[in-house]
Amino acid sequence: METDRIKWNQRFGVADAYQGGHPSPFLEREIERILRLVPGKRALDLAxxxxxxxxxxxxxxxxxxxxxxxxxxxxxxxxQARAEGLEIDFRRQDLEGWHIGEEYDLIVNFNFLLRPLIPEEVGALAPGGLLLFDTILESPQLLATHNPDFFLRHGELVRIFGAFEGEVLFSEEISEGDMPTARVLFRKAG
Ligand SMILES: C[S@@+](CC[C@H](N)C(=O)[O-])C[C@H]1O[C@@H](n2cnc3c(N)ncnc32)[C@H](O)[C@@H]1O
Structure with a gap:
């Protein structure tokens, strides 16, 4: 949506680095397991x-x-990629109503919740492919001031990913702190 583009352009326009320069701690923590299990090297980073x-x-x-x-x-x-001599295929794309047309060995979805895209993500995984999903979990404080649809419900990620053919290799929900979070590492059946 155009309003999302404008809102996020403004946020990225003022801060040095909105999410900080470092990768997500969950991705960093899981990278050895990812490298061991992933069936290939094609990765998709959504939002x-x-x-x-x-x-x-x-x-x-x-x-x-x-x-x-x-x-x-x-x-x-x-x-940043240019500065490091890395080639990354960055593209501007509105993910609402969008279909993932290619296959990937690894898909990561951090701090972004678009529920209708989740089955597409699993569908786009190669056999044995991995998916990391990590975003904000509902909490009394957040629900007091925001639309509840923006947040994961307790138990929601495991329920969603548990219904797909494959295995939830890791899951956790952290309710404490400023940013309650739910995350899973899912492997599609081979
Ligand atoms: C909280 S940031 C997370 C960025 C990144 N995943 C990370 O963890 O560093 C949310 C991102 O979602 C993007 N976004 C919001 N609505 C979107 C949409 N409809 N399609 C694609 N991206 C969208 C925003 O531009 C923003 O970059």
Whole structure:
């Protein structure tokens, strides 16, 4: 949506790095297991923002496509990738109503919740492919001021991914702190 593009361009336009320069701690923590299990090197970073996770994956030898609605976020990712001599296929893309037309060995979805895209993500995984999903979990504080549809419900991720053919290799929900989070690492059946 155009309003999302404008909102995110403004956020990325003012901060040095909106999510910080480092990759997601979950991705960093899981990278050894990912490298051991992943069936190939094609990776997709959905709503990649400034590309911190795309860049981290490219450093680990993945051929990464990073998609985001924000051209400001994408431009920052491209700049950083160039500075490191990494080739990443960053593209501006509105993911609402979009269909994933290619197959990937690894898909990452961080801090972005678009429920109708989840079955598409699993569908786009190669056999044995891995998917990391990590985003904000509902909490009394958040629900007091925001639309509940923006947050994962307790138990929702495991229920969703448990219904697909494959295995939830890791899951956790962290309710404490400023940013309650739910995450899973899913492997599609081979
Ligand atoms: C909280 S940021 C997360 C960025 C990145 N995944 C990370 O963890 O660093 C949310 C991202 O979702 C993107 N976004 C919001 N709506 C979108 C849409 N409809 N299509 C594609 N990207 C969208 C924003 O531009 C923003 O980069």
């Amino acid at each position: 990649c923002g400034e590309g911190r996770n795309s860049i981290f994956l490219a450093r680990h030898g993945f051929r990464v496509t990073g998609l985001d609605i924000s051209d400001v976020g994408i431009a920052r990712g491209e700049r």
